[in-house]
Amino acid sequence: MRNNVLSGALLGVGIAAFVDETVFHQLLHWHHFYDKSTPAVGLVSDGVFHAASFFATVASLFLLSSLRRQGAFRARPWWGGLLTAAGAFQLYDGTVQHKLLRLHQIRYEVDLTAYDWSWNIVAVLLVAAGVVLLARSRTAVAA
């Protein structure tokens, strides 16, 4: 159970970082690679999270294959962990990294309000869905 949540959560962070990188940096070119107004602490936070997302993805997949090898894989806690972590990462990115640390913005030369709100609302919805799944998997175990 615990390893299912852990594996899902690690992959969630990895996927959130991956979507951010491919969709917003590479495909849409909305985000800037680096924005000169970024303070040092923003750069450090970005570097650490970027590196951690790599580690998390790889670790999660090896953990998943090991769970399946033992027949211990459970879908619900795994998805619960994944959604919660993906949402939490996006929320951190959208609030702390974009706004507080001003790493870069979602998009440039437009009014950001709608973008920021949709970014963070999607994040909260992901967390909520994940938490519901986790709670239900816990009651399923207890029952």
Place this chain on the structure above:
Amino acid sequence: MIWGLAVLAGAYAVAVARLSRRDADWPAGRSLAWYAGLATAAAATFGHHHDFRAHMSAHLLLGMAAPLLLVLGRPVTLTLRALPVGPARRVSRVLRTPALRMVTHPVTAAVLDAGGLWLLYTTDLYAQALARPWLHTLVQAHMLLAGGLLTAAVIGRDPAPHRPGPIVRGAVFLAFVAAHGILAKHLYGYPPPGVPAGEAAAGAQIMYYGGDLLHLVVIVLFFRQCFAPTRQRRPWRLVSVAPAGESRGDAA
């Protein structure tokens, strides 16, 4: 630099030849990795690197791709097996000395590697190295050696007494990957002295994304070792990697 690489190529060939004369088994994949590593390093040292983009591509090959391949060639294992017992014992005694133990520790290796990069790109060392061939060679040798030490410390399968556990090695590599990415982004905004802004930005992105790709390979190899199936009751537990696979062929 090229001469150094040629000596390494010759020494490996002699050692493998000695093993095969004793009918001892040495996997072809390891030799292949070793020579691919030397070829990569040689390719990186050729050509003019006054363009920052070309320099950065060469840096990735020399500092990360070549060391990775060389480490997969398991040179220490080969040395120990090819030498007669007496000298081999002396080599393993040297490997156990505190000085070597300190140099090969992941933290030392990561500091040497990342510290070297920060010095090279944030001081005028880069401009100095371009102007002085001997300094340039020294920088290249440092990149290859520091990259080799770090790769060996994180995913090496050569015998290394006192190799720290997977958590230390993983954490150190994570910190290194973060430092590498941070430096790349820093260079994007603040080019090293003497480098035009456009070249620096392109070079920084090569460093960032190329680095990611090579780091990913190391991370996959690292976790493959950690999650190697064992007969323990909790097979996913991080197991420390013994210098495995050395029993086969030793009897010969």
